[in-house]
Amino acid sequence: MSRSPSLPDRPHRDIDPDLPDDERLEALRNHFVDLVEVNDQLSEQLAEAEQRREQLRGEVDRVERENEALKSSSLYIATVEDVLDDEVVVKQHGNNQEVLTELSPRLADRITAGDRVAVNDSFAIQTILEAETDARAQSMEITEKPAVGYEDIGGIDEQVREVREAVEQPLAQPEIFEEVGIDPPSGVLLYGPPGTGKTMLAKAVANKTDATFIKMAGSELVRKFIGEGSRLVRDLFEMAREREPAIIFIDEIDAIATTRTESKTSGDAEVQRTMMQLLSEMDGFEARGEIRIIAATNRFDMLDRAILRPGRFDRLIEVPEPDRDGREQILEIHTRGMNVGDDIDFATLADDTEGYSGADIESLATEAGMFAIRNDRDEVRHEDFLEALEKIENDDSSDVVSSAGYFYQ
Numbered sequence: 376m377s378r379s380p381s382l383p384d385r386p387h388r389d390i391d392p393d394l395p396d397d398e399r400l401e402a403l404r405n406h407f408v409d410l411v412e413v414n415d416q417l418s419e420q421l422a423e424a425e426q427r428r429e430q431l432r433g434e435v436d437r438v439e440r441e442n443e444a445l446k447s448s449s450l451y452i453a454t455v456e457d458v459l460d461d462e463v464v465v466k467q468h469g470n471n472q473e474v475l476t477e478l479s480p481r482l483a484d485r486i487t488a489g490d491r492v493a494v495n496d497s498f499a500i501q502t503i504l505e506a507e508t509d510a511r512a513q514s515m516e517i518t519e520k521p522a523v524g525y526e527d528i529g530g531i532d533e534q535v536r537e538v539r540e541a542v543e544q545p546l547a548q549p550e551i552f553e554e555v556g557i558d559p560p561s562g563v564l565l566y567g568p569p570g571t572g573k574t575m576l577a578k579a580v581a582n583k584t585d586a587t588f589i590k591m592a593g594s595e596l597v598r599k600f601i602g603e604g605s606r607l608v609r610d611l612f613e614m615a616r617e618r619e620p621a622i623i624f625i626d627e628i629d630a631i632a633t634t635r636t637e638s639k640t641s642g643d644a645e646v647q648r649t650m651m652q653l654l655s656e657m658d659g660f661e662a663r664g665e666i667r668i669i670a671a672t673n674r675f676d677m678l679d680r681a682i683l684r685p686g687r688f689d690r691l692i693e694v695p696e697p698d699r700d701g702r703e704q705i706l707e708i709h710t711r712g713m714n715v716g717d718d719i720d721f722a723t724l725a726d727d728t729e730g731y732s733g734a735d736i737e738s739l740a741t742e743a744g745m746f747a748i749r750n751d752r753d754e755v756r757h758e759d760f761l762e763a764l765e766k767i768e769n770d771d772s773s774d775v776v777s778s779a780g781y782f783y784q
């Protein structure tokens with residue numbers, strides 16, 4: 376870009392000292408005129424150079440501003456569908472828009488079809504994202520054999536029976552359903568307050584049937600992976616097919632299956648698409664196959680009824696807070712591995728823990744153990760439980776006993 380203007384010739388005039396005065400004077404005058412002319416030319420060139428410098432300065436500022444804007448603006452997620460010579464076809468997640476975009480030489484030999492990429496407003500690829508398997512692993516919890524058995528679940532025997540019938544039996548004895556000629560429930564929805572054993576139930580069935588337990592949280596689907604919800608739902612079912620027999624457990628399903636709202640923000644549209652994908656996966660599902668689906672929510676009131684239609688989550692099981700006997704059973708379960716004294720009276724503790732969920736009771740037992748340690752004992756006594764109860768009741772910041780305040784139907 377640099378331009379070096381040619382400098383005018385330096386005026387040079389040898390004046391003969393032997394010339395008569397008037398001729399020498401004339402020669403000097405002419406020389407002076409030449410010098411003035413050169414000076415004018417140089418001044419003109421200097422002014423031009425200054426103007427050019429100003430222009431360049433302006434250009435640098437503009438490029439810097441553009442660069443800043445590029446660095447700070449949000450990018451969209453897309454998948455590379457096809458790599459051509461120096462162009463690629465990308466499909467933007469969320470709206471599925473396909474575009475042909477130029478490929479920068481910087482990325483040319485690193486990109487392959489199927490890569491997840493971040494694109495800017497003009498669909499220029501900015502970065503290649505990490506492998507899809509990482510995203511899958513981040514969003515799902517996969518356990519080959521969860522370490523939870525039915526004997527670890529207290530106070531909800533009826534719910535255990537129902538889950539076994541709706542999920543375990545179709546996996547363990549599919550022929551019974553074939554012989555009778557009925558399809559087992561497509562999906563089971565567990566609903567009730569937090570910490571009552573919904574996740575435990577799903578894990579226990581997976582354990583009993585030697586099925587892979589694949590958990591995905593609805594809230595993560597919409598919060599963490601914006602624009603990728605429907606793709607992750609597809610991945611979830613694909614993963615389950617790869618690992619049959621499998622139990623798919625979708626926790627907090629209300630996050631993706633809420634009643635349609637009036638607002639039409641892109642976030643809502645994205646949640647809708649994620650739910651539609653889930654429904655279409657479930658609709659195209661082999662009812663007697665080796666994959667069972669369990670979902671859980673503590674916001675039953677918010678659910679979009681579309682997910683409860685036959686062929687979808689068509690078996691509803693309420694998992695309530697434990698009653699008095701249930702609390703006693705859960706207390707016994709959670710103290711099984713503890714060194715407890717003979718003086719512990721579970722019956723009165725069950726009376727004292729009205730409104731406690733299973734998770735609250737688990738925390739109570741741990742807290743009682745802490746009091747025993749604080750009192751320099753290796754045996755947990757009834758008094759430790761009473762102190763733990765008092766601490767929990769007084770502890771405003773604790774969310775224990777808060778479950779009673781959750782809204783569900």
Ligand SMILES: Nc1ncnc2c1ncn2[C@@H]1O[C@H](COP(=O)(O)OP(=O)(O)OP(=O)(O)O)[C@@H](O)[C@H]1O
Nearest residue numbers: 527528529569570571572573574575705733734737
């Ligand atoms: N019925 C129960 N019997 C024994 N332990 C329980 C029971 N319910 C809850 N717990 C204890 O609380 C913990 C949390 O329970 P779980 O995750 O199954 O609750 P959840 O109903 O799925 O809760 P959330 O709605 O918050 O996901 C369990 O690991 C277990 O220790």
